[in-house]
Amino acid sequence: MHYVAYLDEFGHVGQYVARNHPKYKTSPVFGLGGMLIPAHEVREFAIYFYKLKCQLLSYDLVHDNPGNLPAYQWEKKGSQLYAPRNVQKYKELRRSTFRLLTHIKGIKGHVFYTGEHKTTDPDAHDSTETFKRQLLQSVRKIDRFCAKEGSTFILVLDEQKAGNEWRERNVEACTLAMFEDASEKCRTMIEPPLQGESYLFQTLQCADWLCGLIGRLTALSVAPDEYPDWQLFDTYFAERLSVVALPCSGLEHQKTADIPAEEAGEAMPDAEGPLVGMQSDVDGPHSPGQ
Helix, strand or coil: EEEEEEEEECCCCCCCCCCCCCCCCCCCCCEEEEEEEEEEHHHHHHHHHHHHHHHHHHHHHHCCCCCCCCCEEEEEEEEHHCHCCCCCCCCHHHHHHHHHHHHHHHHCEEEEEEEEEEEECHHHCCCHHHHHHHHHHHHHHHHHHHHCCCCCEEEEEECCCCCCCCHHHHHHHHHHHHHHHHHCCCCCCCCCCCCCCCCHHHHHHHHHHHHHHHHHHHHHHHHCCCCCCHHHHHHHHHHHHHHCCCCCCCCEECECCEEEEEEEECCEEECCCEECCCCCEEECCEEECC
């Protein structure tokens, strides 16, 4: 089996203190998520998602499309789509999400996400290292899954605004991951990560939708007292997502910036300072609904 993994960002890569903090209030989590689709299913899956998008958002395509873009280029970001009000009000959004998750499972695809539960100490958080670390974690976790299956994969990421700097700092790091010491080589990844512009890829638009959902679920899971209005995401989606997600999906605690991303394994020391939503150390990864 050969997979194509489509990943985008969920949460926010920057510092976080609290939801009501005047400056650092974006998200208590950051990571990469999306889906793995068998290569021979990619074309039909893109068509499936395109039709689902057009049917679900037919009104928006007409009334929220100032550039009059064709439907395949028009995007509705997952962070906007999965607003609590939309999930509560529109039954068709919930049903379409259920169908999408069921379809991914039906074609032997998988949802995947990995990320960090961030420290509430802004000085202990390094955004550059956090992004690089989660990119490497994504590559390594998918590689280990594929190695057990006897499969291979290629990784496609939503194009980053950082441009050349992103390529130098992160694609190079993943290239090194393909050729590092024998015990850690990512042998099932056949090329370094590729970037694509989401308005041209229905698959990347789908990954963005999934990240919109994953970002809500993971934030709720680590800071339920700060996000009580997001409980409906757990009610409607947590169990359904867990059925189709790779077992290695989940969050780790924020890691200390003293450990370079290239040296980070799957278990690293926690950063100093409390984690949002927690008063004491908790071992193990976090998953939606836990």
